[in-house]
Amino acid sequence: MTIASALGEATFAGRLTAELAARRHLCAGIDPHAGLLADWSLNDDAAGAERMGRAVVEASAGVAACVKPQIAFFERFGSAGFVALERVLADAREAGLLVVADVKRGDIGTSFAAYADAWLTPGSPLECDAMTVVAYQGFGSLEGAFTHVREHGKGLFVLAATSNPEARDVQRSRREDGRTVAQAMVEDAQAFNASLLAGADEAAVATASKGAGPVGVVLGATLNLADFDIDVTLPVAKPVLPVLAPGFGAQGGRIEDAKAIFGGLGWALLANESRGILAGGEAGLAERIRTRSEALADAL
């Protein structure tokens, strides 16, 4: 491994850094659920999901930082849903858009490695730039994806603190080392990113330290992170920790409050919006995406 294979310009981390430098912070959700498909006058089937996905890709290229298909809404159609998804992903690659697969996969050993292979292997039919993952089996259970991060320049977003009320049962639980579960996910992600700098020369480390790292976290935008012992007053991590934040817009988070909510964690912020840009049908989609992207650029 070299620092370039995980953090260079052509990697997820490098491309995300460029998007943020261009003041693009919007992560455009692709959530073809039944209600939204009806809103678009599309059938609740794989063809409908494909149409919505390709429309979001087309409207997002050069405007949003990335797109994030929620895989559950494709998976409900079985193999036909995955055929549709592969076409959406091919469009996104051709458009040069970063794609975060919202799959929330988690397992151990060769099983987790197989999930990581599915979504992060260069040339695989479901190849994306990054995927969301769940570490109920421990941060170390994600090892099968770390290979793709180190060698193929891919990215991860590890679930840390989420906004649904019942999540606190697990995420605020106290580990034997005294940290909360959510806090440890944040710190372990930062430590992983820092480990990528080991052995590189001083100039490369200085450059990479200012950019985004490849492993980020998911943090709800409507949370008080202090409730999870996540200290947002600490200095910005090097490399900067990417934060994927759902909850702005329709769910009530105010983008103007992002700096207060995330503090030092908010310097590589991707604000996800799904319902807010999808509701209202295909007509007006491009304008809604542009408007939200501009609002984010102004606020951040």
Add this chain to the structure above:
Amino acid sequence: MTIASALGEATFAGRLTAELAARRHLCAGIDPHAGLLADWSLNDDAAGAERMGRAVVEASAGVAACVKPQIAFFERFGSAGFVALERVLADAREAGLLVVADVKRGDIGTSFAAYADAWLTPGSPLECDAMTVVAYQGFGSLEGAFTHVREHGKGLFVLAATSNPEARDVQRSRREDGRTVAQAMVEDAQAFNASLLAGADEAAVATASKGAGPVGVVLGATLNLADFDIDVTLPVAKPVLPVLAPGFGAQGGRIEDAKAIFGGLGWALLANESRGILAGGEAGLAERIRTRSEALADAL
């Protein structure tokens, strides 16, 4: 909802109860990973995975209690892998075999509901009898699957305590109510099953109390459950809690120790074996499955 729709003879819970009464405890894994496919002289592709899956189904019908495809090993082939999986699932349905989809899905709200719809909706292309789920976002985040449990007689296995060493970071963490994360998963599953008895007449409750409930847990077979504050000396839950236990056989768990390991939790035990029955190629598969199934019947 009636008690019959969640616990009747035709449901996952009812059929599992019948399998256990017939002394079938083996959950035959379908894990088409590269090494095992090579061992079977099959290509590492969707067709190879399909061939392995259909062979395991054929050899398991009437011998094992259920089959458990590890979905990650199909997913790595993208849509082609899901086409292969759909054929394996169709075979299993035709053979009357219970199928547990080892998908470890977890999310919230409509997204989690879409995963549950994918795997548990009667008539859907990926329909199975039960699925494994992850509740990093809280036991309550599984609500989208509970509908399928209550109304369509489906089953769940919630990850509780797993055997990989790094899992303890999360699973032994202490919740604000004093329980460990893993302990709460076990107790919440038992409480959910018990809630299904509410409002039923005395005779129905008496019958259902002796059988397996629809919501079970995954507990590693090589663990000391006391390390997670899981008390195996408590009386058997009513309905009985299904336990899906990987780790017997190749991973070192001894089936003869099952009663000591699981105590009162071990009365609806499904022992998963994957590598132990798959290694050695297709020749001999049926005999390995039969041998392991008989060993389990003798030991339990």
